[in-house]
Amino acid sequence: MSDYLSKPCTAFAGTEQFAAGSLVDVALAIKAAEGEGRDASVLVFDDASGSVVDLDLRGTTADIVVRLGERGKREAPARPRTASDTDAEPRGRGRPKLGVVAREVTLLPRHWEWLSAQPGGASQALRRLVDEARRSDGGQTQAKAARESAYRFLTAMAGDLPGFEDAIRSLFAGEEQDFADHMNAWPPDVRRHALKLATDSGSLQAA
Incomplete structure (x- = not known):
């Protein structure tokens, strides 16, 4: 499937x-x-x-x-070329299968100059920068996506329900209990699914 x-x-x-x-x-x-x-x-x-x-x-x-x-x-986006796609291609002795993905990156000349001067070259420097950004993100990107998901669902299902605007404000403020309280009088299934979308990835706690 x-x-x-x-x-x-x-x-x-x-x-x-x-x-x-x-x-x-x-x-x-x-x-x-x-x-x-x-x-x-x-x-x-x-x-x-x-x-x-x-x-x-x-x-x-x-x-x-x-x-x-x-x-x-x-x-579906075009599947990127990975190391597994090149298994049948000749490889240098000892070259590891890293599972890397090849995609185009567009940078200004000064960016390429800086990257090329880093230990391990441009590719390793970019990997280090991405890993560092992911560690410092603290789950904020995932939390934002979860809040947006809950918002889209509620806009379609609960836009006319009492307390909708207050619930949305609490959602984006990361106020979990207030968010839930504003939905107390709503149909149970709508309330339950909204909370699931907003909290499954820790969006409210991470805000």
Whole structure:
């Protein structure tokens, strides 16, 4: 199964959670509900981004799976060239398989001059700089992404609910208890999923 078909998603029918799991499983669950004559007017959310996923459920189960697979290929970025791709190519004696990824980097001449003068050359210097930045980040990048995911979900599902603006302010301020308190009167499934998106990666605690 491709990464696109297997990405985690959650579907809501109104304010109640309808299904959760891989994208293809959620899509087929909605299709099955339609076949049983149940009202399956639902919104599907990407658990990673909090964005709504538009689904085309026309045709048979096979049609849906094929269509999702084709969409995944269109949306997937080009796979970078890795060391495993060059296994069959001649390599110098003792050259290790590092699993490195080759991509284009565009810098000004002064940047290349500085990098080339560093111990180990430009590639090793860039790796050290990236590793140092990741260590000093303290999870802030991941926390910001989680807050944005919760915000997208709540904008679609809770924009008209009482306390929405206060909840959003608490979300971006990193105030976990206030965020939860502002959602106390909301439908349980909406509240539960919002908290999951916002706290799974520690976004509120890290703010």
